[in-house]
Amino acid sequence: MAGVQERLRRVALDTRPLSFAPYRRLLVGQGVSFIGFQLTAVAVSGQVYAISGSSLWVGMLGPVSLVPLVVFGLWGGAFADAIERRRLLLIGSVISWSATVALLLHAWSGLNSVPVVLAAVAVQSIGFAITSATRGAIIPRLLPTERVAAANTLNFMVSNFGTVVGPLLAGAVLHFGGFALAYLLDAILFGAGFYAAVRLPRIEPLGEISRPGLRSVLDGLRYIATQPIVLMSFVVDIIAMALAMPRALFPEMTAERFGGSSVAFGWLSASIAIGSVTAALFSGWVGRVRRQGVALTLVIALWGLAVAAAAFARPLWLVVTLLAIAGAADLASAVWRQTILQTYAPDELRGRMQGVFMVVVAGGPRLGDLRAGAMASAYGLVTAWALGGLLCTVLVLIVGFAVSSFRRYDAFARRQETG
Structure with missing residues (x-):
């Protein structure tokens, strides 16, 4: 019996980072706030379509949010390496919250202006980019190095939990209370992240401080280009998302195989996040993996194979x-990529590394949407879906x-080198 309990402890979610109060508050605040963020994301799409009656305008939400994410993700990361990080996190949080309040006031006013909604989404993306890059640079300063991987697992688990709960909550809220209630709930839930x-504590940058700006950003990109391990953590993620992300094909699969059922579409939309949350509950082994480069390569290959197999599945439960x-x-891929960046790069570059990480995480799936949509138009649903997954693998x-x-990267040896 004792042996079984020990094996269960080794695979169960590692919660030891929660013993550090500042990190615990940050995690809970992030989790609660992210549910509100997802609630608003669904509401915004619905409101834009309700106002315009056009999917093209709904599609414009992508570039309107992506451009600020790229620009201010890199810029915010540079500032996170130059100024006190708690203050920068608060600034980014206020920017995001002001955008949510603007959406709320717009919904209450009855103005029904698509440009106003798009402008608010752009501002919200600015705040999100700054806070994401800064939060990623803060976490390694709150915890011992050996707890960073477990902390990242917890972070991605709560984010994926929000990705499941937020849209489901949005459906009920929009049905009973409309867009204004959705934005109001987001504004309230946001308070948890702001409180955290x-x-x-004050978190001053360490090491050599570079003046934030274009030169600082370029210095960060130059570091990535000259460090193969860091560079590869980005390359493999771009391969995974650009070639094998299938979400743009969910509506077509729903229409072709499941009769256009909204229930089927909901399950497809939530399926990846459901797998991530479930895996996080049994992720105790993730932080004990030494050869993270090899492991990262193998799990992305598995991602591609699983996506490709789903293209041929017929029952909804199997897909x-x-x-x-x-x-x-x-x-697992996200945890190891984030951990490599947070433990390999020196502290004076962590903000910029997190800025680039956020840009890749945000931009990769959007490239995948474009790839999938274009291939499906040219070659059909199954070819676009399956071929992308196989090419990724x-x-x-x-x-x-x-x-x-x-291939030889040893995370444990790196920890010993950095102390």
Whole structure:
């Protein structure tokens, strides 16, 4: 019996980072706030369509949010390496909250202006970019290095939980209370994240401080280009998302195989996140993996294979199960990529590394949407879906094992080097 309990402890979610109060507050605040963020994301899409009656305007939400994410993700990361990080997190939080309040006032006013909604979404993306880059640079300062991987698992688990709960909550809220109630709830839930940021200790940047600006951003990009291990953590993620992200094909699969059922569409949309949350509950082993480069390559190959297999599945339960397996692989991938960045790069570059990480995380799936949509239009649903997954698997195995330093990377040895 004792042996079984020990094995269960080794695979169960590692909650030891929760013993550190500042991190615990940050995690809970992030989780609650992210539910509100997802609630608003669904409400915004619905409101834009209700006002315009056009999917094109709904599609414009993508570039309107992506451009600020790219620009201010890099810029915010540079500032996170130059000024006190708690203060920057608070600034970014206020920017995000002001955008939510603007959406709320717009919904109450009855103005029904798509440009106003798009402008608010752009401002919200600015705040999100700044806070995401800054929060990623803060976490390694709150915890011992050996707890960072477990902390990242917890972070991605609560984010994926919000990705499941937020849209489901949005459906009920929009049905009973409309867009204004959705934005009001987001504004209230946001208070949890703001409170957590207020309670953080002061976190001054360490090491050589670079003046934030274009030169500082370029210095961060130059560091990535000269560090194969860091560079590869971005390359393999771009391969995974650009080639194998299937979400743009969910509506077509719903229409072709499941009669346009909104229930089926909801399960497809939530399937990857469901797999990630489930995997996080049994992720105690993730932080004990030494060869994170090899492990990262293999789980992305698994992601591609699971996505490809889902293209041929017919029952809804099987499609959802395969995509959930892909989501489980994505959870491990995200944890190791984030951990490599937070523990490999020196503190004076962590903000910029997190800025680039956020840009890749936000931009990769959007490239995947474009790739999937274009291929489906040219070659059909199954070819676009399955071929993308297979190409991802083949390419990531070739690239991941071709770079020797990435293949040999030992996370435990790196911890000893950095103390």
